[in-house]
Amino acid sequence: MRKASLSIISLLAALVAATSFSGTALAAEEVNLYSARKEALIKPLLDHFSAQTGIQVNLVTGKADALLKRLQLEGRNSPADLLITTDAGRLYRAKSAGVTQSTSSIKLMDTIPAAYRDPEGHWFGLSLRARPIIYVKGKVSANELSTYEALADPKWAKKICIRSSGNIYNQSLVASMLSHDGKEKTQHWADGLVKNLARKPKGGDRDQIKAAAAGQCDIAIANTYYLGKMIKGKDPSQQTAADKVAIFWPNQSDRGAHVNISGVMLTKAAKNRANAIRLMEFLVTPESQSWYAEANYEYPVREGIEWSDLLKQWGSFKADRLNLAKLGQHNAAAVRIMDRAGWK
Amino acid sequence: MEVATHRASDRTALHRPGFWQAGVLLSALVLALPVFTVFSFIFVPAGEVWSHLAETVLADYLSNSALLVLGVAFGVLLLGIPTAWVIAVYDFPGRRFFEWSLLLPLAIPAYIIAYTYTGLLDFAGPLQTGLRDSFGLEGGDYYFPEVRSLGGAVIMLSLVLYPYVFMLARSSFLGQSSSTLEAGRALGAGPLRVFLSIALPLARPAIVTGLSLALMETLADYGTVQYFGISTFTTGIFRTWFGLNDSAAAAQLAALLMSFVFILILLEHYSRRRQRFYQTGGRHRHPVHHPLRGWQRYAAFTICVIPLLFGFLVPAGQLLVWALSIAEEAIDMSFLQLAGNSLLLASAAALFTLMLALFLGYGQRLHPSKPVAIAVRFSAMGYAIPGTVIAVGVMLPFAWFDNTLDEWMRGTFDLSTGLLLSGTVFALLFSYAVRFLAVSLQSVESGLSKITPNMDDAARSLGLAPGKVLRRIHLPMMRGALLTAMLLVFVDVLKELPATLILRPFNFNTLAVRAYELASDERLADSSTAALSIVVVGIVPVILLSRAIRRSGETHE
Numbered sequence: 001m002r003k004a005s006l007s008i009i010s011l012l013a014a015l016v017a018a019t020s021f022s023g024t025a026l027a028a029e030e031v032n033l034y035s036a037r038k039e040a041l042i043k044p045l046l047d048h049f050s051a052q053t054g055i056q057v058n059l060v061t062g063k064a065d066a067l068l069k070r071l072q073l074e075g076r077n078s079p080a081d082l083l084i085t086t087d088a089g090r091l092y093r094a095k096s097a098g099v100t101q102s103t104s105s106i107k108l109m110d111t112i113p114a115a116y117r118d119p120e121g122h123w124f125g126l127s128l129r130a131r132p133i134i135y136v137k138g139k140v141s142a143n144e145l146s147t148y149e150a151l152a153d154p155k156w157a158k159k160i161c162i163r164s165s166g167n168i169y170n171q172s173l174v175a176s177m178l179s180h181d182g183k184e185k186t187q188h189w190a191d192g193l194v195k196n197l198a199r200k201p202k203g204g205d206r207d208q209i210k211a212a213a214a215g216q217c218d219i220a221i222a223n224t225y226y227l228g229k230m231i232k233g234k235d236p237s238q239q240t241a242a243d244k245v246a247i248f249w250p251n252q253s254d255r256g257a258h259v260n261i262s263g264v265m266l267t268k269a270a271k272n273r274a275n276a277i278r279l280m281e282f283l284v285t286p287e288s289q290s291w292y293a294e295a296n297y298e299y300p301v302r303e304g305i306e307w308s309d310l311l312k313q314w315g316s317f318k319a320d321r322l323n324l325a326k327l328g329q330h331n332a333a334a335v336r337i338m339d340r341a342g343w344k
Numbered sequence: 345m346e347v348a349t350h351r352a353s354d355r356t357a358l359h360r361p362g363f364w365q366a367g368v369l370l371s372a373l374v375l376a377l378p379v380f381t382v383f384s385f386i387f388v389p390a391g392e393v394w395s396h397l398a399e400t401v402l403a404d405y406l407s408n409s410a411l412l413v414l415g416v417a418f419g420v421l422l423l424g425i426p427t428a429w430v431i432a433v434y435d436f437p438g439r440r441f442f443e444w445s446l447l448l449p450l451a452i453p454a455y456i457i458a459y460t461y462t463g464l465l466d467f468a469g470p471l472q473t474g475l476r477d478s479f480g481l482e483g484g485d486y487y488f489p490e491v492r493s494l495g496g497a498v499i500m501l502s503l504v505l506y507p508y509v510f511m512l513a514r515s516s517f518l519g520q521s522s523s524t525l526e527a528g529r530a531l532g533a534g535p536l537r538v539f540l541s542i543a544l545p546l547a548r549p550a551i552v553t554g555l556s557l558a559l560m561e562t563l564a565d566y567g568t569v570q571y572f573g574i575s576t577f578t579t580g581i582f583r584t585w586f587g588l589n590d591s592a593a594a595a596q597l598a599a600l601l602m603s604f605v606f607i608l609i610l611l612e613h614y615s616r617r618r619q620r621f622y623q624t625g626g627r628h629r630h631p632v633h634h635p636l637r638g639w640q641r642y643a644a645f646t647i648c649v650i651p652l653l654f655g656f657l658v659p660a661g662q663l664l665v666w667a668l669s670i671a672e673e674a675i676d677m678s679f680l681q682l683a684g685n686s687l688l689l690a691s692a693a694a695l696f697t698l699m700l701a702l703f704l705g706y707g708q709r710l711h712p713s714k715p716v717a718i719a720v721r722f723s724a725m726g727y728a729i730p731g732t733v734i735a736v737g738v739m740l741p742f743a744w745f746d747n748t749l750d751e752w753m754r755g756t757f758d759l760s761t762g763l764l765l766s767g768t769v770f771a772l773l774f775s776y777a778v779r780f781l782a783v784s785l786q787s788v789e790s791g792l793s794k795i796t797p798n799m800d801d802a803a804r805s806l807g808l809a810p811g812k813v814l815r816r817i818h819l820p821m822m823r824g825a826l827l828t829a830m831l832l833v834f835v836d837v838l839k840e841l842p843a844t845l846i847l848r849p850f851n852f853n854t855l856a857v858r859a860y861e862l863a864s865d866e867r868l869a870d871s872s873t874a875a876l877s878i879v880v881v882g883i884v885p886v887i888l889l890s891r892a893i894r895r896s897g898e899t900h901e
Contacts, residue, residue, distance in 0.1 A: 011688060011691055011692040011695065014688055015688050015689065015692055015769045032850060038861040038862075038864070038865055039853070039858075039861055040861065040862070040865075041865075058850035058851055059850060059851055060848065060849070060850050060851075060852075061845075061857075061861065062845045062846055063845065063846075065585070065586045066732060066735070066736075066842075066845065066846040067846075069736055069739065069846070070739060070766075070767075070846060070847075073739045073740060073743035073766070074743055074746075074747075074763060074766055074767070075743065075747050076747075077746060077747060077750055077760075077762050077763045077766075078763075079763070079767065079850070093589065163573075164573045166570065166579060166582070166583050166587065168586075171587060200573060201573050202492040202571075202572060202573030203462070203466075203492065203571065203573070204866040205866060206866040207466070207468075207866075210466075210468040211467055211468055213468065214467050214468035214472075214473065215482065216467050216468075226866060229866075229867070233670070233672065233867075233869075234669075234670040234671075234672055234869075235670040235869055236670075237468075237470070237473075241468065331587070331589065332587070332588045332589050332590075335583065335587040335588050336396060336400075336588070339396070339400040339401055340400055344573055344575060
């Protein structure tokens with residue numbers, strides 16, 4: 001017993017040491033960040049920021065809802081200065097939870113188009129994530145395709161692959177349709193889409209593209225950066241699969257293709273406010289903006305940024321300019337529609 | 345000197361029944377705090393969300409969870425019991441190797457095994473593509489079982505959870521005095537009969553314990569069912585919470601899930617109470633392994649190689665292939681740091697949880713009473729609850745404590761204490777203890793239950809205080825059980841993800857976090873290096889402890 005107590009004490013000491021040496025050591029200038037963007041998709045930018053400014057950035061990554069819960073419970077004592085999420089729904093949710101504050105940084109206001117930031121200055125988009133239609137070349141021709149709405153047409157019976165309705169990007173897509181088409185039409189559409197599915201929804205976005213390339217369906221709906229990662233990755237079988245498909249930008253003659261954003265917000269409890277705002281501004285500088293495209297094939301939120309070659313290949317498109325706060329407002333209603341449609 | 349210390353300890357608080365009873369009750373209540381927190385939401389009105397759930401998805405959640413539990417129960421018994429029996433009783437080529445290697449699937453997180461098999465067997469995977477190419481088939485021309493289905497989930501979970509049954513059943517078979525089994529044989533019973541009518545009934549409590557652990561883990565699983573697109577209670581909780589944005593209804597779903605688990609636990613406890621067998625405590629000779637001959641050797645070998653092959657070699661092999669060929673994530677210095685963090689956390693949590701389990705288990709033995717028993721059962725329910733729910737259950741009371749104290753200090757002394765518990769390693773360790781106490785407690789309780797109370801009485805009548813009895817009599821006798829408890833929690837923490845993800849401090853990552861981040865970004869191949877590291881870090885203690893368990897089985901039980 002005594003030996004056990006000794007070893008647990010020394011283990012605890014080692015743990016405390018490990019957690020404090022790994023960065024939180026008394027940095028004079030710091031920013032604390034809760035990020036739903038994965039470490040690999042944000043850390044390089046943060047390191048760059050630290051090198052430029054001498055401000056240390058402390059990072060916890062996690063799922064957006066969990067980080068938001070943590071922020072909420074920690075209240076005014078929360079160490080977090082910034083929260084980053086990877087979809088607009090959660091930005092809206094954090095704002096409604098009352099854990100954020102507005103900033104009126106001119107740099108942010110001027111660089112980010114109005115649709116991609118909160119009208120009251122609580123959240124700001126960092127990168128765009130487009131969710132177009134992906135079709136198998138040779139099986140489908142682009143002129144058969146038109147809008148998301150048209151995918152409910154019985155002519156696509158057993159031909160469409162899409163992931164489960166538990167996924168936030170599907171929830172956001174349906175929420176955007178709710179804002180444009182209304183409840184009844186969207187329910188009708190979801191019912192039709194579910195009838196057209198080639199298989200029960202499963203796996204992630206890449207799996208839908210792979211299934212389409214392998215012949216299980218003709219059309220997949222997926223975010224473009226997954227396709228980008230398949231093309232640029234080292235797995236030859238995924239490269240071949242990606243070669244077989246092409247992107248179709250839907251709704252170009254009306255509202256534009258559905259996009260989501262990853263975005264950042266300043267917390268109400270922020271203790272390093274000035275540094276935090278500096279980091280926010282850094283994340284929308286031209287260099288940072290082109291980094292998202294280079295590292296993760298996302299679209300810059302800022303206009304006038306040169307796209308990477310791959311993005312240019314996919315062609316320019318008209319994006320839906322619906323203010324993305326709507327996605328958050330309609331999220332729960334969208335989930336209900338999908339539940340009723342039997343979208344697993 | 346010895347006598348003097350005994351006298352002194354006689355007067356300490358440790359000797360008074362009140363200390364143990366109050367201490368056990370208090371610790372159990374603190375550990376049950378997250379569970380109570382979740383339960384407290386049943387009083388929050390959840391609006392009409394429930395009628396929406398009942399109309400649309402609730403039936404699915406119920407039936408899928410029930411089928412999953414039944415399927416996994418069948419699977420883990422099928423894989424766990426025969427292997428345990430042939431290894432405990434017979435001798436055949438590879439027995440010593442299987443003894444520890446059959447535990448290896450424990451080191452593979454369920455969602456990782458799900459990823460690897462999907463990669464292999466999916467419509468777009470190498471196997472089906474190869475089939476189509478070589479026979480000129482099109483999709484839909486042929487039948488191929490779908491991995492990502494309820495049946496697939498049952499198989500995946502069975503493959504990584506059977507070691508619980510295997511481990512507990514084996515130590516129970518080993519502990520059965522060989523004289524009992526030999527008496528059966530002498531009376532003319534064949535090997536099957538000895539197994540069915542003597543060994544199996546004697547081992548039933550241990551098997552039920554292993555089974556209940558596997559089933560609790562099944563109910564708490566999120567990664568596998570979510571990836572396979574199966575709507576279960578767990579996915580339903582998250583969908584209600586995050587999708588429908590109704591945390592009260594989500595907590596109520598969780599509370600409903602916990603009620604099922606509570607019934608499961610009571611059943612398990614009941615089955616253990618009805619049957620109680622004590623070892624006489626004397627040292628047995630080396631367990632006798634009857635050598636097998638001819639085809640029987642191959643049969644025994646096959647029984648053991650199947651779970652090892654599909655539960656470990658195939659998935660680990662696939663991870664290795666990915667890591668070597670297409671992963672863009674190289675093993676570098678940062679991995680050393682991650683592995684160090686994982687190791688530290690897992691060892692500290694294993695020790696911490698074991699001490700708690702010993703305290704609770706022994707306290708219950710000393711002074712059995714209804715309230716204590718119920719509190720202890722409650723505190724062990726965390727194992728069946730998804731890690732995210734536990735984490736929120738831990739965060740709520742901790743944050744409340746921190747903020748209330750801070751408020752009071754600010755008001756009284758104009759001084760802010762900030763967050764004392766939230767966001768610390770202690771919060772993390774505490775949530776591991778809540779989540780994995782059941783594992784430790786089951787091992788400790790079954791270890792204690794094998795020691796006849798006559799021993800306690802004898803030792804006490806010779807003047808040993810209860811604490812001393814535990815230290816000098818029980819602990820040495822149940823070394824195997826204690827090591828088992830540590831090993832299981834260690835490996836569980838190594839794999840644990842959701843609570844680690846939410847509660848960890850700044851700039852502190854583990855192997856599981858790294859593997860998850862890449863996998864959830866659909867970079868399965870890239871996550872293979874981190875997943876493989878979890879397996880490697882997990883293997884060493886599995887081997888060491890399995891040896892130690894065998895040694896203690898040979899000398900003490």
